[in-house]
Amino acid sequence: MVLSISQETFNNAVQENITDLGLSPEEALEEAVTQFESQGVDLSSIIKELMISSASSANIEEVVVKLLNLNKKKASANEITNQLEILKTECDKGIQERVIAGKAGAYNAILDTLINNKNDVNIERHCLKAMISLMTKQPDLLDEKGIEIILSNLKKEADYDLKKLSLRWAKECCIMHEMNRQKIFDSHILENLKELLNDGTSDILRDVLSVFRGLVLDDDVRVEFGKAHDHARIIASEILCPLTGLLTRFRSDELLIFDLMLTVTSLMVRTEFCKKVEDAGGLDLIRDVMKAFPNNEKINRQCFKLLKSLGGNDDVRGHVIQKNLAPIIVTALNENKGNVGTAVAGLACISSLTLRSPENSRAFFDSGSPAVIVEVMKMYPDEKQIQKTASWAIRNMVCRSKYQSGTFIELGIEELLHKDLKKFKDIEYDIKAALRDLDCKVNLREEWTGKGGALTTGLSRE
Template identity: 50%
Template structure:
């Protein structure tokens, strides 16, 4: 794991370079970056140029925060003046991350929260505050504190305005992205109960934001922490929401945007084999099959359908039932239709690999549906995509490993040539291509990953 430093440490080092070595701000930032990089420090989450903003064109931002502070401390409040200053802060924050960091350092978060709490009954002020908080805290969510989380929960409890609810959910989602501690604290505030209730009587616009928060709560994307609780969150959310989400696929079956979000969320939550069965029991396989047919021209939905089917195939019973429902020909047909879109094809190949794993009957159904032809074809037309080539190798290997009669068909399609070319090009994935060649019966030299030194083991206890 790479070394980490805080934003404060970086900023103090820049200041030292400016004061002690008489560097310009720009020179000091460059020197500090080089210094920490040489020490192996990961600067991914450090804003390296906010001081440039503070030393240049940021007077309007600082002045707006100062005026907002003055307005909140006065006895009488000019609501239009509040909205004006909030909109200025939002516009400045939208200029870039350095402006967001500067605004945070100048106390923007605290003063906006003060306005939000004091005027929580004024929908227009609440909307303006939430919009500004979103601009301020997107990619800058270290600012979130207990007061912010409590405000989120309170607004979800009390607000009926749909626009306000959407903004609260967007704010919550942005605070979860790339921030494990925020995720854990938001989850610990029992937001799941509020999100779950929105799934039972959903408005489509609010529903999409609810689903976005659910997905954000199960992310594992914070490089500052080695371990997170993504799996625990996914398990808890799936236990309470999978059936409702699956039923919503039927309710919104003609709304492509909602269907896409529902499928995205399903695939993020299918982290245990029993959850796959839960989705099937709720009619999920048939609903997904219908979505594949209803939106076969929509690349995004096709990709998500294939991704969910691949996840469901993690349960052996579901894997069998997917093929029994006659989905194999549709998978092949959709891969042919979307053959030029690499990401969709990757999920199609991964789906074939998952469905045929240790399942000769499934492999036979895919074989008869024409899977070998499309597998080799897409590997030929995307020779430079390593992930696609690797997933194609897995699909070939899983199909033929327990159905050796299929090898002849793959060899007739020149699978050996395709796999050898991929193995030569992608050294990191070489083993996957060679394993497929081995299972096809081709001559291939497999490298031993580990060999012992031949020493005699002494298992006697020492006394």
């Protein structure tokens, strides 16, 4: 299990280095990082910035105290919203301000304000905005009372803005916090989200989709085993068909289409879900989306990723080609090859769809994929991920369709792959596999002779 610490522990260590050792703030920060890393602590989720000034800290604490006092008397709406705006402004400055506010009791102060003014929508909106700012990258503050408020604001009769803000609050609570995800999911939020999915506008649907994705994250290093797969399985069973229907309903909404593709891809955790998407007309919709947005890198990248996931089902993989998607995929890769991430996703998509499928390989070959693959490799000679995924695509295309090798050789692939061998030692296996299946000269080594000793990485023959 990965060793981890809280932001508070890290901040306290920096402060101790300043007060006890007499170090400057910069030296104290550097010493704390060195100390924790030497102990094997993962600091990827820790904000490694200098501590804020005592003046800023005092200002935040004063605002929280004022807000708590306003809750004890019948203060005017203007007084309350003014303090909430000040608190939000302070929290928006950075994580350190948010940590100070959290320590000062800002979370309970905002919750109390929400509860005491539940019939004043304007104050509620200001409370939720301040809460989102407070809890951004600081999800530990959430408690059962907060979850109850989120759920109550997602009911059908709730104010539109309160729904949107509560969805954003829920999403922030899910990021990098496994226990929050489980508590929110176990509160049956799925029922509320399904209602919004059916009745929501394009604007609110994007926030609903972000919560679905938040619930299937697996990014909390403090937890060895999470429930991301279980959440994805249950959510997919409930909403895959409605999501596919939304692709049809909002096919011209560029931003929502991207979020829909992103969400469907995040739910593709089982092969039967691939068939479910296809049965709902998903392949036709993906084809239409790629045709409608041929030059949108983000949308095409997500379409590539979704098609790669769908290719995990052998039947669906064959149907992708029957829907005449091969030339569309090749064209989209060629049109959007200027973006590294999109190019990697396109190459991985071709690799997935041609795996153990000579028919699919022929379709991509006839669509001109060899020239595009080689062109992408030439564009990014120093991008390891490009060279790796291209090697996969080449290997899968030619291993059962040897007639394609000559075309790749004529395009200069052998020279490119041999250059990669010298440049990228850690993907040697992938490059040699492509050279081997192209029937090019390559030095292969035996992985295990059966005579005892440790296994070594390599290919299975000399």
